[in-house]
Structures are given as structure tokens and as C-alpha cells.
Amino acid sequence: MIAALLRRDLAQFFPFTGSGAALPVVFFVAVAMLFPFAVGPDANLLAKTGGGVVWIAALLAAILPLEKLVARDIELGFFDQLRLRGMAEEAMMAVRLLAHWLSFGPPLVLATFPAAALLKIEGETFRILMLGLIVGTPGLAAIGLMIAALTASLRAGAALSGLLLIPLALPILIFGAGALARQDQVSLGFVAAISLALVALAPFAAGAAIRAAREN
Amino acid sequence: MQAPSPSLIADNLACRRGERLLFRRLSFRLEAGAACHVTGANGAGKTTLIRAVAGLTTPYAGEVRRTGALALLDERTGLDPDLPVGRALAFWSGLDGSADAAAIMARLRLEALAEVPVRYLSTGQKKRAALARVLGQAAPVWLLDEPLSGLDTASQALVSTLVREHCASGGIALIASHQPLDVPGMTAFAIEDFAPAEQEEDA
Numbered sequence: 001m002i003a004a005l006l007r008r009d010l011a012q013f014f015p016f017t018g019s020g021a022a023l024p025v026v027f028f029v030a031v032a033m034l035f036p037f038a039v040g041p042d043a044n045l046l047a048k049t050g051g052g053v054v055w056i057a058a059l060l061a062a063i064l065p066l067e068k069l070v071a072r073d074i075e076l077g078f079f080d081q082l083r084l085r086g087m088a089e090e091a092m093m094a095v096r097l098l099a100h101w102l103s104f105g106p107p108l109v110l111a112t113f114p115a116a117a118l119l120k121i122e123g124e125t126f127r128i129l130m131l132g133l134i135v136g137t138p139g140l141a142a143i144g145l146m147i148a149a150l151t152a153s154l155r156a157g158a159a160l161s162g163l164l165l166i167p168l169a170l171p172i173l174i175f176g177a178g179a180l181a182r183q184d185q186v187s188l189g190f191v192a193a194i195s196l197a198l199v200a201l202a203p204f205a206a207g208a209a210i211r212a213a214r215e216n
Numbered sequence: 217m218q219a220p221s222p223s224l225i226a227d228n229l230a231c232r233r234g235e236r237l238l239f240r241r242l243s244f245r246l247e248a249g250a251a252c253h254v255t256g257a258n259g260a261g262k263t264t265l266i267r268a269v270a271g272l273t274t275p276y277a278g279e280v281r282r283t284g285a286l287a288l289l290d291e292r293t294g295l296d297p298d299l300p301v302g303r304a305l306a307f308w309s310g311l312d313g314s315a316d317a318a319a320i321m322a323r324l325r326l327e328a329l330a331e332v333p334v335r336y337l338s339t340g341q342k343k344r345a346a347l348a349r350v351l352g353q354a355a356p357v358w359l360l361d362e363p364l365s366g367l368d369t370a371s372q373a374l375v376s377t378l379v380r381e382h383c384a385s386g387g388i389a390l391i392a393s394h395q396p397l398d399v400p401g402m403t404a405f406a407i408e409d410f411a412p413a414e415q416e417e418d419a
Contacts, residue, residue, distance in 0.1 A: 001311055004307065004310055004311055005311075008296075008307055012296070075292065076292055076293065076294055076295070076296070076297070077290060077292025077293065077294045078294050078296075080270075080272055080288065080290075080292070080294070081288070081294040081308070081349075083271075083272060084270060084271075084272075084286050084287070084288055085285075085311060085312070085353075214267070214272050214273055215273055215274070
């Protein structure tokens with residue numbers, strides 16, 4: 001049952017197979033492409049600020065898929081039907097979290113290769129940026145899932161979720177981008193720890209949220 | 217399918233929508249082979265009752281006891297709008313392990329629509345697709361919320377036939393509808409009979 005649900009969720013959200021799900025990656029690369037035009041082609045300046053730009057682009061790209069992440073399946077009665085087959089909301093949300101991360105985390109990490117080339121990020125900085133995104137994107141996905149589930153029954157949910165994600169993602173951003181500035185790996189440890197805690201928490205918070213959404 | 221014979225019991229059920237008490241002291245007991253028709257005007261609380269019986273919402277008071285798996289049909293199809301009907305149904309028949317998906321689609325006259333995305337279906341066609349999902353589930357307890365809405369005359373007759381067959385094979389059906397169904401031996405109650413009296417509501 002879990003495997004069937006994961007296959008279905010991936011088909012829904014994965015870039016190029018799902019409905020316009022490639023948008024976050026395109027957006028991400030577009031930001032990296034526009035930045036050198038905006039600040040000028042000074043390689044030193046780009047290398048110094050580029051890492052932070054990639055992090056901001058990743059954070060904003062994480063907002064894009066939130067609108068469809070949970071609300072649509074509540075409207076469809078999809079979660080209700082799974083519930084009637086004995087599946088816990090927490091399990092549905094854990095699967096959704098995995099599918100959501102797979103559909104934007106790894107594509108974003110791959111898109112960092114062209115983005116880094118455009119921003120003249122090389123060597124140790126590039127390595128730390130990649131590691132940071134690999135451990136940081138699960139946390140972003142977890143925050144996104146919780147927010148999407150909480151705002152699913154609100155009419156202005158989509159607009160609200162973007163606003164809510166930004167402050168909640170600040171710790172990941174601070175440590176992730178901070179690791180670049182200081183070239184240290186301790187900050188990456190913090191990013192990983194925050195991500196782990198969020199990933200562990202998200203299925204329960206999101207599951208409770210979609211249960212609560214039924215009551216009104 | 218499973219050893220214990222199915223049953224569906226509501227005991228002293230009360231449900232609210234927002235601040236308003238919709239019904240109270242509602243009890244029924246359905247054993248294998250029983251069909252029950254819940255009537256009531258729009259907004260009287262039929263859907264609320266069905267969702268509470270399904271266990272999707274917590275009733276304000278009372279409890280629901282059920283033996284046997286449950287299949288729910290309501291205004292939401294549970295089918296992915298972007299997928300063709302055949303594949304959207306295949307997801308559920310895969311979960312439910314139903315083998316006769318093709319026969320069910322034929323029964324509900326869905327073969328011609330198998331390649332059409334769900335979002336292009338008309339209201340009645342969507343309802344038939346959702347019925348196919350319910351049939352594929354092969355659950356002994358059926359909860360049908362407005363199963364006739366949007367259906368043409370032939371399909372409405374088909375719903376009655378399906379309920380008759382389901383009950384004849386030992387299933388239970390609780391049907392909320394303001395339209396009549398042709399199922400012999402079906403009990404019925406009006407949800408308004410359990411609505412709180414005016415003075416009670418004020419209190």
C-alpha cells in the first residue's frame with residue numbers, strides 16, 4: 001500500500017511527469033542566471049555572494065509546489081479514501097514528504113551544477129554548497145509539507161504558505177549559507193540536525209492537520 | 217470475504233456543524249443484508265451523518281461500531297483528475313487487490329471513457345467512475361452519499377440494482393439520498409426526525 005502510494009505521489013509531483021512540476025527547478029536556474037546580469041560579471045563578487053543566492057533560490061523554489069501538495073488531495077477526498085482503507089494520516093504524510101523531497105531536492109542539487117557555473121562557484125565552496133543543499137532540502141521539504149497541510153483548508157492558503165515558509169526556513173538558511181562564508185563543516189552539521197528534527201516531526205504535524213481539516 | 221458477518225451500529229449519535237446541533241439520539245443497527253435509506257432536505261445533516269459513520273469525523277456524542285471493511289461514495293471521486301479514468305481506477309483496484317476491474321468498468325459503462333482524463337467527465341460520468349471504485353473495493357459495508365445525483369435514469373436504476381445485489385450477497389448499505397431507490401426490504405428514516413426541537417436548540 002505504501003509503495004503504491006509512493007509511486008502515485010511521485011507520478012504526481014515529479015518533474016516532467018507530473019503537472020508542471022519542473023517549475024521549481026526552472027525557477028531556481030533562472031535566479032542563478034539573472035543574478036550575474038543584475039550585479040555584473042565580476043567573478044570575485046559572484047563567487048563571494050553566489051552561494052547565498054543559490055540558497056535563497058532553493059528556499060523560494062521550495063515554496064512553488066506547496067499549493068498543490070496537500071490541498072488538492074483533500075478536495076479530491078483522496079486522503080479520506082486511504083483512511084477508510086486503514087492507512088494512518090501520518091503514513092500518508094510520510095510518503096508525501098518523501099515524494100515531495102524526491103521531486104524537488106535531487107533535481108535542485110543537479111541544477112546546482114549549472115547554477116554554480118553561472119555564479120563562478122568553485123572548489124571547496126562548491127563542495128560545501130552541494131553538501132548543504134543535500135542535507136538542507138529535506139528540512140525545507142518538511143517545513144513545506146507542514147505548512148501545506150496546515151493551510152490546506154484555508155481559502156488564501158497558497159499565498160499564506162509562502163509567507164509562513166520564509167521565517168521557518170531561516171535557521172536552515174543561516175547555517176547553510178553561513179557554512180559557505182566560514183568554509184566550515186560544523187554549520188553543515190547544524191543544518192543536518194535541523195533537517196532531521198523537521199523530517200521526524202513533519203508527518204505527525206501534517207497528519208494531525210489533515211485530520212483537523214476534516215472536522216470543519 | 218472475512219469470517220465475521222458485517223454489522224453497522226450507531227448508538228445515540230449526535231453531530232454538530234459549527235455551533236448548530238444537526239441531529240441527536242440517532243441510533244440504528246444494520247446487520248448483514250440490510251439496506252437503510254436516510255432521507256432529508258439539503259443541509260439537514262445527511263453528509264455529516266455519513267462522514268461520522270465512516271469514522272472520518274468524531275461525532276459530538278454517541279458512537280459507531282462496525283464490523284467489516286467500509287467503502288464510501290460521496291461527492292468527491294478520489295480519482296486523480298489528470299489521469300485517464302482507467303488508470304485512476306487502476307490505482308484503487310491495485311490497493312484493494314480487486315481482480316475484476318475490467319468487468320466492473322463494463323458494468324458501469326466506462327470502457328469507452330477509459331482513456332479520457334477524469335477532469336473531462338461529466339457529473340454523472342464521474343459518479344459512475346466513483347461507483348466503479350466502490351465496487352472494486354469489495355467491502356461488505358457501503359456508505360453512499362447521494363449516489364443518484366447527476367445520474368441519468370438508466371444509471372439510477374443500475375445503482376438500485378447494485379445495492380440489491382450487494383445486500384443479497386450479505387452486504388450492508390447505508391444510503392443518504394433525497395431521491396427514491398428501488399430496493400425491496402430497505403428501511404428508511406428521515407434525518408429531520410432526529411433534529412433537536414426548537415426550544416432545545418435555544419437552550
